[in-house]
Amino acid sequence: MTYTxxxxxxxxxxxxxxYIVFFFFNDFIKSIPEWVYxxxxxxxVIDILVVMxxxxxxxxxxxxxxxKYFKERxxxxxxxxxxxxxxxxxxxxxxxLYIVLLMVVGYLYFTRVINRNHIFLLxxxxxxxxxxxxxxxxIFHKVFIRNxxxxxxxxxxxDHFLKFGPFIFIWEFRTLSLFFLGVLALIQWEVSYALYxxxxxxISNENLTCTQCDIECRFNIK
Numbered sequence: 001m002t003y004t005x006x007x008x009x010x011x012x013x014x015x016x017x018x019y020i021v022f023f024f025f026n027d028f029i030k031s032i033p034e035w036v037y038x039x040x041x042x043x044x045v046i047d048i049l050v051v052m053x054x055x056x057x058x059x060x061x062x063x064x065x066x067x068k069y070f071k072e073r074x075x076x077x078x079x080x081x082x083x084x085x086x087x088x089x090x091x092x093x094x095x096x097l098y099i100v101l102l103m104v105v106g107y108l109y110f111t112r113v114i115n116r117n118h119i120f121l122l123x124x125x126x127x128x129x130x131x132x133x134x135x136x137x138x139i140f141h142k143v144f145i146r147n148x149x150x151x152x153x154x155x156x157x158x159d160h161f162l163k164f165g166p167f168i169f170i171w172e173f174r175t176l177s178l179f180f181l182g183v184l185a186l187i188q189w190e191v192s193y194a195l196y197x198x199x200x201x202x203i204s205n206e207n208l209t210c211t212q213c214d215i216e217c218r219f220n221i222k
Contacts, residue, residue: 004134008135014124015124015127026117041174041178044178045177048181051157061150064205065189065196066199069199072206076203080203090146091154098162102166105122105166106168110169123163126165152200157185157188158185158189162182
């Protein structure tokens with residue numbers, strides 16, 4: 001079982017547990033000890049740092065912003081520029097739609113339609129969707145960004161920002177630290193994309209081509 005599939009399995013178990021507790025054993029939430037939340041927080045922090053620190057980045061899709069995953073191939077600079085512009089427009093639209101979603105969540109939270117437990121449930125759901133997208137079906141691949149696959153995904157390392165975004169409304173150390181680490185991962189990715197777009201695209205990076213990919217393809221494009 002691959003690294004992402006293990007995390008997919010764990011996120012599924014966490015999702016099922018969270019929904020069962022939330023809808024059928026709501027009182028149990030109050031009895032969950034603090035060390036459980038701290039342990040989960042530590043796991044998520046490590047997961048973010050692994051993709052941010054070059055020494056620990058071991059996977060091409062999340063590490064392609066780093067120089068060590070770049071192998072230049074012969075390419076047309078104008079074709080690269082045109083592709084970057086197209087992807088930037090799609091990424092900006094995706095970002096804008098997500099901010100709208102966050103605003104809706106914030107409005108519901110501050111008007112007390114939902115509470116902090118709903119926020120936690122949303123984050124757990126978004127965490128599951130992250131690994132569901134990588135392993136099963138991805139709305140960003142099909143609808144919003146429309147890259148060839150994860151190897152060339154324009155917003156691959158946005159995942160931590162996207163799933164921990166709702167934590168901006170819960171002002172506690174663990175929640176806010178995950179939110180801000182997600183923001184830092186997003187900034188690192190976007191700065192790298194602006195400075196070194198050739199690293200992110202198979203037009204210019206040989207390591208992102210199908211012939212160099214050793215991952216079992218679920219898109220049937222090889």
